[in-house]
Amino acid sequence: MKIKTLLASAAVALGLAAGAYADGHEKTKVGFVFVGPIGDGGWTYEHNKGRLAVEEALGDAVETVYVENVAEGPDSERVMTQMALDGADLIFTTSFGYMDPTINIAAKFPDVKFEHATGYKRSDNVSTYSARFYEGRAIQGHIAGKMTKSNIIGYIASYPIPEVIRGINAAYIHAAKVNPDVEFKIIWAYTWFDPAKEADAARALIEQGADVVLQHTDSTAPQAAAQEAGNVVTFGQASDMGQYAPFPRVSSIIDDWAPYYIARTQAVIDGTWESTDTWDGIGAGMVAIGEISDAVPADVKEEALAMKAAIADGSYHPFTGPLKKQDGSDWLADGEVADDGTLAGMNFYVEGLTGEIPQ
């Protein structure tokens, strides 16, 4: 294709021209495509922190650029193309919906490396990476099961996709383990970030008797709603949301992309970058557990930290049998551990959860 060669040669020409030092080596340019505003306090905020960490760790060797609020679809393709044309060597695309656009644009710029978050399509110059958030959910479930007095735990879910279902299952298994009477009430918000909707969902759950509200959406609105109610426990999502500590926010799941972003940028600088699929959790530091506040009793805090340590060193897997599916059929035998394939495509509830996954 003519346009492809044109695009690629323009990129090469510019790459050679821009940012070259006197001694011949050039700054490595890293682009970030963000789906939300960098001030969302959750998902995009943490990715942007990772970007800043790259700048800090690698200093003069790198230059980073970003565009926020980029819609999935043709807009994201244009932004990626623009970054590649402007001489980016490595581009991180940080939303699931950028999957096909990333593959499309990567094919047009074979010399530029792409990293797509939470997707499953790879190619020679496209890697994928994601975090095992469910490990954090297990710890959250444990604390939630211990903290609830009404035995009703509210859960603000975003979309019925494997990632979210995995989180619900992990939280429920560990809540039910310490509190067999616990019941999960789930509201599907059908959004990742919509403070008004999230606040409504939180209030509805609280009205239904929930005294712990877990969220898989990115804004701090549920935290504010819980604070208003006064006696409801919450957890920070994606980011620490520490401004609501020590109560209602008693802990959090934090995405820490910085180590990964630094390592991958270094690989591009060293010329050792290869297409890979990374799925890291607490052990590798991609998932962090925000400080457990004093609102949590000391013994519960200790148990939670022990579980965190066990998950980190690999001695405990949050999905360890015996476990049954919601319909009562067997899933994992005693001591058996779920394989990554099943986890990646998880589309069922475990036994004990009520309601259906919407289709």
Added chain:
Amino acid sequence: MIRLEKRPQPSRFFAYVTPLLAVLATFLFGGLLFAALGKDPVQSIMTIFWEPLFGEFAFYYRPQLLIKGAPLVLIAIGLSLGFKAGIWNIGAEGQYIMGALFGAGMGLAFYPTESVLIFPAMVLAGAFGGWAWAMIPALLKVKFGTNEILVSLMLVYVAEQFLASMSLGLLKNPEGFGFPGSRNLQQYASAHNAEIIAGSGMHWGVVAALIAVIFAYVLLARHRLGFAVRVTGEAPRAARFSGVNPSRLLLFCLGTSGMLAGLAGLFEVSGPAGQVSIDFNVGYGFTAIIVAFLGRLHPIGIVLAGLLMALTYIGGDIAQSQLGLPAAAIQVFQGMLLFFLLALDLFTNYRLQFGRTEAA
């Protein structure tokens, strides 16, 4: 003492000049905003307006103007007919979604059969989807006198729920490992709205937008129906005396704008976007309202306004990446454009009067 005085007749001069003045005022105040953020204002505005058109990579950005501008123009043309007649379809975003769902659904139903008839069938289905969604507020207004502004707007949120449901259920890609989103129509040749000339940005949606512009121009200038539209907007009572049937006009205006919005959705989902996904709609239906007014509800004006809005989006993204301008600043900049246009519009109907107030 300065006061406003109503002009005996709207000023033709100001009607044409206010868009230009609005752009200039936006440059001025936008530049001040950028300067306040610590950026070079001239460079910022140059990056937004010059870079995509005449910069180093203009060969890539110019076709992107068509891709970004076509759905805006297509939707705005439809809206302008209604707006001229005082019929307010605010729900083009919902009609856009429904057009995309009907069109993509039609295409996916045939997967993986290859036939030249599939794409035309999708176009018809897309147009029908948008038209049918617009018929809901239209019929409710004709039958029960409901307010079409509220009904069409609320139906946007209903359409968004449909979109999420389709992405997660009926239209979900069976080979997608349980992730939301349909098959990619770009990889299904019969359903792909590909560029007619590769790299030109010219896809069937652009062609449809141009046809709609010509159609609207001829309709308004030459056809009896166009006269009915204009006279109803300017003098509803006179329109009734001259034999205009208000119900029929309402059905026509809402139906046409819904159909064009549906077509825009279909061409987008089968071409640039490629798939039905939860976040498929990006606000074209709402931005088109700005485009329609910025273009003075005139077909040619709408083309220019659509391209201008597309330019600010494309240039805005470049400015974010190259200069580190925050997205919010770009949005404020775009908002200024509409604000100044509406503010300056005052001078079309009023003039400033200096001096003492005369005794009544």
